[in-house]
Amino acid sequence: MGIVIEFAHELRLFLPSRHRDGRVETAVDGTSSLGHLVEALGVPLPEVGALLLQGGPVDPSHRPVDGEHVVVRAVPRPQHTPSPPRFLLDVHLGTVARRLRLVGVDAAYGNDLDDDTLIDMANEQRRILLTQDRGILRRRKLWFGAFVRGGRPGEQFDDLLDRFAPPLRPWTRCTACNGLLTPVAKEEIEHRLEPGTRRCHDEFARCQSCDRLYWKGAHHERLREIVDDALRH
Template sequence: MNGPAIHVEFPPELHLFVPQARRTGATRVAVDGVSTLGHVVESLGVPLTEVGALLVDHRPVPPAHIPAAGESVTVRAVERPQRVPGAPLRFLLDVHLGTLARRLRLLGVDTAYESTDIGDPALAARSAAEQRVMLSRDRGLLRRRELWAGAFVYSTRPDDQLRDVLERFQPELRPWTRCTACNGLLRRAAKEEVADQLEHGTRRTYDVFAQCTACGRAYWKGAHHEQLEAIVERALAEFGS
């Protein structure tokens, strides 16, 4: 490789994003004197949402830094727990993370979710408009500049996805307070108020109900409650305040 270049080194936490050849030691990368360091890092496959400090010759620099020939760059992974400034912590999930969305809502975390593919520009715009952290496994989406904030979801398994998000952001957990279908807040409801949603056996067996204040959906401790309760108990045991 001819021309001016820098040397970039990634930590093991970010090796998922870079080619095998760039995972050991520092890798030589050509620079043009115009592109920012943030652009260079993303061109190597790492979304800036996953980057913490950027060090040039051991001194911190912003992503807007223009790298000069010969510089040595150390990329660090984002620190955990990650603090998101500004609005109360809330999330936006793309179409592929429906199970994670329902589990976050089960724990009382404000979680918006698009059940259809509305496209990256619309998702990024909603993230910015509502100041929501975009959670996705789509690296291209996480590189969009208009995002308010974002994070890569590392696993494909819902249990691991949930634990990763809770460990990274440590949101306040308020189980059983949100509708898992629409994210609305729940309130206690009398049986008569939700009777039109109940099968005869349910009306006869259960007396305690909740109802979503947004979509009207009724909730009770039905057949799947033990499974949901186990998810809640595990989360509270590890991440509850």
């Protein structure tokens, strides 16, 4: 007989194509948990909000029996997080990491970190691991993870702003290393500037971590558009 599981619209992208209407009939064996069945269908538990049985909440450890009808909701948006949220992005999300830093969000990133290192780093530093790898989100060891929706960096960035609503402090972080920026007098760093930059600019900031210099250069207007769009989100 089995059970019926109905998935929220936001979760249907994880389901096999034959189940994209969101309604799945599946057999139960009396030992597998509801959480196991949900993940076996392709939906990582970190993407699941409430699990409802006959209208009431149940835990992922619930063991379904024949005839039950379960509704699986997506995580609410904005999602409750430690305040303010701190992120760790996997190898495929480097552009999104730089955009988060641009608007002042604490976003760690490394392009050479394997899954185990990412999980250990996220757990030790209490960072939310952002990824498009469903496998890593199923790892029970991970304290907090989230699937990033969208195929392009702009879509992915918008998805994260919508999901987590992090406080924004544009122009306060180094887009290269995530360090904090502080204003620096032109006279103090003038010897490091190219003649054209020295002639045309007077306001500078310096990264406290990597010593990189920032000023309103040729790409500033394009970056400002990204910032302004984020602030309107």
